[in-house]
Amino acid sequence: xxxxxxxxxxxxxxxxxxxxxxQFLNSFDExxxxxxxxxxxxxxxxxxxxxxxxxxxxxxxxxxxFLDGEIEVSGAVFTPSSSTATTExxxxxxxxxxxxxxxxxxxxxxxxxxxxxxxxxxxFVVLMPDYVGLGESQITHPYCHxxxxxxxxxxxxxxxxxxxxxxxxxxxxxxxxxxxSQGGHVAMAMAKNTPPESIQNIVELRAVAPLSGPYxxxxxxxxxxxxxxxxxxxxxxxxTLKGWKSVYGGIYEDFSEICYEPYASVIExxxxxxxxxxxxNAECPEELTDLFPEELIQTVLSNPDNIIMxxxxxxxxxxxxxxxxxxxxxxxxxxxxxxxxxxxxxSWMNDNGAQDVVAYNLGAANxxxxxxxxxxxxxxWFYSLNAAGTNSTPDISFEAxxxxxxxxxxxxxxxxxxLKSRPHLTGIFLIQPEGAFQAQKKFLNW
Numbered sequence: 001x002x003x004x005x006x007x008x009x010x011x012x013x014x015x016x017x018x019x020x021x022x023q024f025l026n027s028f029d030e031x032x033x034x035x036x037x038x039x040x041x042x043x044x045x046x047x048x049x050x051x052x053x054x055x056x057x058x059x060x061x062x063x064x065x066f067l068d069g070e071i072e073v074s075g076a077v078f079t080p081s082s083s084t085a086t087t088e089x090x091x092x093x094x095x096x097x098x099x100x101x102x103x104x105x106x107x108x109x110x111x112x113x114x115x116x117x118x119x120x121x122x123x124f125v126v127l128m129p130d131y132v133g134l135g136e137s138q139i140t141h142p143y144c145h146x147x148x149x150x151x152x153x154x155x156x157x158x159x160x161x162x163x164x165x166x167x168x169x170x171x172x173x174x175x176x177x178x179x180x181s182q183g184g185h186v187a188m189a190m191a192k193n194t195p196p197e198s199i200q201n202i203v204e205l206r207a208v209a210p211l212s213g214p215y216x217x218x219x220x221x222x223x224x225x226x227x228x229x230x231x232x233x234x235x236x237x238x239x240t241l242k243g244w245k246s247v248y249g250g251i252y253e254d255f256s257e258i259c260y261e262p263y264a265s266v267i268e269x270x271x272x273x274x275x276x277x278x279x280x281n282a283e284c285p286e287e288l289t290d291l292f293p294e295e296l297i298q299t300v301l302s303n304p305d306n307i308i309m310x311x312x313x314x315x316x317x318x319x320x321x322x323x324x325x326x327x328x329x330x331x332x333x334x335x336x337x338x339x340x341x342x343x344x345x346x347s348w349m350n351d352n353g354a355q356d357v358v359a360y361n362l363g364a365a366n367x368x369x370x371x372x373x374x375x376x377x378x379x380x381w382f383y384s385l386n387a388a389g390t391n392s393t394p395d396i397s398f399e400a401x402x403x404x405x406x407x408x409x410x411x412x413x414x415x416x417x418x419l420k421s422r423p424h425l426t427g428i429f430l431i432q433p434e435g436a437f438q439a440q441k442k443f444l445n446w
Contacts, residue, residue, distance in 0.1 A: 008324065015018050015165045021061040022077075026110035029054040032255035034119045035357060036112050041372060051121040053080035056435040057114070059107040063137060064155035067247065074136035076128040079169055087173035090386045091203060092162070092379070095179025095186035096131075097371075098143070098236065100280070102273035108207040108315045119379055122167075123386075124176075125169060129186070130157045133243075133273070141273070143236075143243035144182060144217060146189040146315045147221035153177075153186060161203060175203040176382040180371050183336055184213020186319035189344075207231045207325045207385055209378035210327035212337050212370055216303070218312035222360040224338045229287050229322055232335045233266075234369075235280035237292075244311050251307060258296055260359075307367070318345035325356040325385075329377060331363055331370035403434040 015022055028036075034051040037043040049341055058077045080089060083403045093131040094115065096106050106114060106128035131146045133141025142148050157175070162169055178189040195205070195306075214221040225231050245251045252258050255268040263283065270280050280434040285291055299306040303315070328346065330339040339361075344361035360371050406415040406422070415422055 017166045020159045020163050020164070022229070023059045023061075025057045025059055025076075025107070027054065028058040028112050028117055029281060029349075030121055032112060033117050037118055038102065038111070038221065041118075043372075047376065047380070048073065050292065053082070053121045055080055055120040057110055057116065058119075059135075060156065060159055062155055064132075064151050064157035066132060066151065067309055071132065073132060073152055073155070073218075074105070074107045075152075076109075076114070076126075076130070077160060078124075078126040078128070079167070080120050080123055080125070086170065086240065087147055088170040089125045090172055090174035090382075091121060091127060091157065091205075092119055092382060093127045093157060093179075093187075093190065094119055094127070094179045094375075095149075095174070095177075095183030095190075096128060096151060097181030097183050098136065098239070098277065100140075100239065100271070100273070100275060100277050102134050102141075105135035105145065107135050107424065115375065117445075122379060122383055124379075124382070125160070125171070127156050129153045129155075131186075134420065135193045138273075140271075141243055142240075142247045144185055144214065144315055144431075145243060145247055145446060146185070146296070146317050148247070149186040150189040150193045153190045153287075154193065154196055157203070158199050160197045171203065172386075173203055174386050175205045176207050176209070176385070177205065178209040178211060178378045179213065180211040180375060181367065184210040184337075184381075185215060185317055186213075188213060188215050189323065191324075192317060192320040204312050206325070207322055207382060208322065209329065210342075211329050211374040211378060212331065212339075213317075214335055214337050215316065215318040215341045217315050218309055220307075220314070220338060220341045220344055222300050224313055224340065226292075226444040228278060228296050229289070231288060233277060233281060234284045235277040236287065236336070238267055238271060238280070239277075241308070242268075242316075244308075246309055251311070258292065260291060260293065263291055273284070273301060293426040315389050318348055319368055321349060321352050321354050326354070326358075327378070327381060328357075328359040329362050329370075330359060331365040331367075331373040331427040332361060333364045334367045334370060336367040341390075404431055405434075406414070406431055 019199040030053055032052050034048045037048045037051060038045060056079050059074055060077050061072055064073050099105060106116060107130050108234055116126045116128050118378050129152045131141060131152055133139050177187045187208055191208040215342040241251055259267060266283050267280060303309060316443050328342040332339050342359040346357055349357040362370055402419045403417065404419050405413060
């Protein structure tokens with residue numbers, strides 16, 4: 001009953017903005033967001049002081065190309081507030097990780113736990129595509145299908161940019177793309193493709209941060225999965241195969257061809273947009289050889305000409321040479337998306353002429369444990385890059401003989417000593433005077 005009342009209330013305030021349907025969902029002020037970041041996410045206070053904007057959340061419905069036509073999809077839009085009408089904001093597209101439940105897509109999660117609030121409170125317009133088959137879209141979700149992922153993301157950017165003036169949002173032209181897990185795959189897919197022509201002179205893709213994503217489906221992710229006796233998330237494998245079948249066809253005629261009974265009859269109906277990965281995994285046996293036919297396993301391991309591996313190769317997203325910085329992040333104990341994806345992508349891109357592609361090792365965390373660190377680091381990187389293009393001025397209120405410690409936005413110490421002897425630094429830094437923590441100071445060419 002409460003869910004029905006919520007949907008009715010949002011429908012009442014839905015409006016058409018520049019041809020796009022926009023529904024206001026929720027808002028939180030900067031203090032609520034900072035408090036959540038500290039108490040629930042346990043973010044360091046040095047980072048929490050950067051949450052300086054109240055944030056509104058909307059759901060935007062928009063059209064996108066799909067197969068031979070167009071479909072309507074949805075996405076979440078988070079906009080920061082400002083005390084001045086002339087403030088210009090950058091855009092971050094943050095692509096979410098795997099979800100099996102249609103109503104778990106970003107635009108259906110208006111609670112403060114939605115990562116969009118935190119990212120937007122840093123001073124970004126944050127766009128979070130729901131993806132085809134999730135959110136308002138009722139068809140099968142084509143999981144890790146690079147083209148529809150890219151088209152969905154760019155269509156949301158286009159829809160927002162074309163609506164931004166009517167919404168009263170000024171843009172500074174900087175665009176950044178990131179995403180975690182499946183979202184890392186989406187980030188790569190978007191970045192390798194050309195933005196819609198109508199916005200190419202309005203926004204510029206400045207940097208990309210793919211996080212723990214399966215960039216090499218054919219050579220890394222699927223083979224390493226099937227080399228193991230067991231895999232932590234077999235539901236992902238069925239999600240991939242059913243999703244690819246929905247757009248390509250030809251993989252199987254009957255689900256029992258890719259999954260032994262009695263599991264096939266149980267699992268296929270659960271891939272309906274209403275069951276979680278945990279529910280599906282609970283129905284699976286421990287060993288992959290009890291679940292998948294030996295022929296399928298050997299196909300993945302040794303037959304690149306099989307249709308499954310041909311489609312996997314078509315959905316690899318690392319074989320392109322970025323003209324913008326691409327900083328990937330990964331953790332070495334990731335049991336779901338293997339970190340070798342990032343190392344392979346880094347090597348291929350640099351060997352083929354990329355100038356600023358780096359894969360950062362964030363430590364020995366598992367997939368879920370890596371997420372917050374990876375997202376935080378990428379957003380602070382974007383924050384610093386965006387600020388480097390502004391006209392900020394020094395804001396230093398310490399006494400001339402103060403001893404200070406200066407940290408970059410990744411928390412690394414870059415200087416400690418007398419204020420007067422500081423080196424020339426360009427960017428945004430956190431300054432800690434001797435004996436007490438001072439809130440962040442923003443400065444350029446310090």
